[in-house]
Amino acid sequence: MKAVILAGGKGLRLLPLTKNLPKPLIKIGQKPVIEHQIILLKKYGLKDVWILSGYLGEKIEEYLKDGRKWGIKLHYLQEEEPLGTAGALKQLEGKIKNDFLVFSGDVMMNFDVKRFISWHRQKKDSFASFIVHSNDHPFSSDLVEVDFENRVVSLLSRPHPPERIFRNLSIASVFIFSPGIFKYIPAGKKTDFEKDILPLVLTAKEKAYAYSSPEYFRDIGSLERLEAVRKDYLSEKIKKFSLKNKRPAIFLDRDGVINEEVDQLCRIEDLSVYDFAGPAIKKINEAGYLTILATNQPMLAKGFMTEKELNEIHKKLETELGRQGAKIDAIYYCPHHPENGFPGEIPGLKIRCNCRKPATGLIQQAAKDFNLDFKNSCLIGDSSIDAKTAENAKIKFIGVKTGYACKDDKIPVSRNFPRCQNLLFAVNYFLNHQGKI
Numbered sequence: 001m002k003a004v005i006l007a008g009g010k011g012l013r014l015l016p017l018t019k020n021l022p023k024p025l026i027k028i029g030q031k032p033v034i035e036h037q038i039i040l041l042k043k044y045g046l047k048d049v050w051i052l053s054g055y056l057g058e059k060i061e062e063y064l065k066d067g068r069k070w071g072i073k074l075h076y077l078q079e080e081e082p083l084g085t086a087g088a089l090k091q092l093e094g095k096i097k098n099d100f101l102v103f104s105g106d107v108m109m110n111f112d113v114k115r116f117i118s119w120h121r122q123k124k125d126s127f128a129s130f131i132v133h134s135n136d137h138p139f140s141s142d143l144v145e146v147d148f149e150n151r152v153v154s155l156l157s158r159p160h161p162p163e164r165i166f167r168n169l170s171i172a173s174v175f176i177f178s179p180g181i182f183k184y185i186p187a188g189k190k191t192d193f194e195k196d197i198l199p200l201v202l203t204a205k206e207k208a209y210a211y212s213s214p215e216y217f218r219d220i221g222s223l224e225r226l227e228a229v230r231k232d233y234l235s236e237k238i239k240k241f242s243l244k245n246k247r248p249a250i251f252l253d254r255d256g257v258i259n260e261e262v263d264q265l266c267r268i269e270d271l272s273v274y275d276f277a278g279p280a281i282k283k284i285n286e287a288g289y290l291t292i293l294a295t296n297q298p299m300l301a302k303g304f305m306t307e308k309e310l311n312e313i314h315k316k317l318e319t320e321l322g323r324q325g326a327k328i329d330a331i332y333y334c335p336h337h338p339e340n341g342f343p344g345e346i347p348g349l350k351i352r353c354n355c356r357k358p359a360t361g362l363i364q365q366a367a368k369d370f371n372l373d374f375k376n377s378c379l380i381g382d383s384s385i386d387a388k389t390a391e392n393a394k395i396k397f398i399g400v401k402t403g404y405a406c407k408d409d410k411i412p413v414s415r416n417f418p419r420c421q422n423l424l425f426a427v428n429y430f431l432n433h434q435g436k437i
Contacts, residue, residue, distance in 0.1 A: 400423055
């Protein structure tokens with residue numbers, strides 16, 4: 001697969017650094033951002049790369065030359081007038097015949113490129129795939145809404161109205177496109193993907209899919225973000241966050257841990273997030289652990305609510321956490337229930353499964369999806385069911401005194417475990433004993 005790096009833009013927010021230097025040549029460690037990108041592409045076997053430059057583009061070509069130093073082949077096109085991210089790509093119409101990878105030259109990233117390409121190819125009808133990720137500033141990010149097959153149904157452009165609720169799925173500016181994308185880009189006109197072209201693609205009912213990744217993607221578009229990226233590089237956070245590397249997670253039960261316990265919660269207005277939940281989850285994020293929600297949702301099987309209604313509840317949850325700079329990396333839920341006899345129940349969901357806690361199906365699926373380090377992972381919950389789940393999965397467990405306060409005694413648990421006042425105390429306890437990664 002060919003790759004395209006969008007390396008235009010003047011980088012005005014990075015002045016004075018960009019007075020005589022294009023953004024992609026700003027160094028992270030001892031190498032420019034674009035060199036880190038080239039090394040990443042070579043690592044995953046992408047050796048044919050187009051660089052679309054603009055402002056001071058000749059300096060990029062002077063530095064990278066033909067790419068032979070890294071064992072790849074580089075091609076260059078330099079725009080005379082700013083064309084935007086999509087307008088610049090239009091220059092390649094007729095030069096690329098198959099699906100291709102494209103990303104911005106000012107994004108520092110470390111992700112499993114091969115895994116993303118494989119995922120895209122499995123979606124045989126995919127016109128476009130793009131990487132999305134949860135972040136700690138969703139209100140200043142362009143977001144997507146997806147259906148249950150991860151097909152993008154709409155784009156939510158910033159700024160977001162205060163009443164909007166959303167899944168925290170931010171566009172990482174890494175895409176795979178079919179060559180058909182060129183027909184949506186007008187020639188010689190300044191256009192951008194998020195604002196101008198992707199809405200046209202969705203309106204035309206082309207199939208675009210969102211690939212959710214917890215890996216490292218961060219632009220250096222401002223002095224503040226550049227400083228943060230350099231800090232992440234020195235701490236080796238960037239190196240560690242690829243799915244190629246094992247990474248521990250803190251699993252969280254939902255009701256009684258993140259939000260108040262409500263009997264059979266199935267109405268969005270009944271969701272009340274604890275005040276301490278945002279700060280607690282933000283601490284998990286900052287410590288480098290994946291934050292994964294694992295919850296039983298038998299109300300789906302009982303017919304008390306639909307998956308659409310559950311999704312709205314989770315949108316509200318992610319929005320409220322996002323307001324506090326906290327994010328959840330993934331949500332896993334079991335929709336099943338083993339007992340019959342509920343009016344309106346869904347027969348296909350009334351089964352004994354391997355995902356209803358205390359079974360470990362949700363935990364095992366997360367382990368597969370995220371290449372988890374179980375030895376250093378943990379589950380925080382409020383019930384004997386959560387404790388037994390951790391025991392069955394062979395991971396650490398910390399109980400909280402909110403919700404059922406681990407006093408429900410629904411099932412026997414064969415080991416002792418620490419009990420903390422609430423989620424924030426539990427996170428502090430775990431990090432004090434385990435430490436950051």
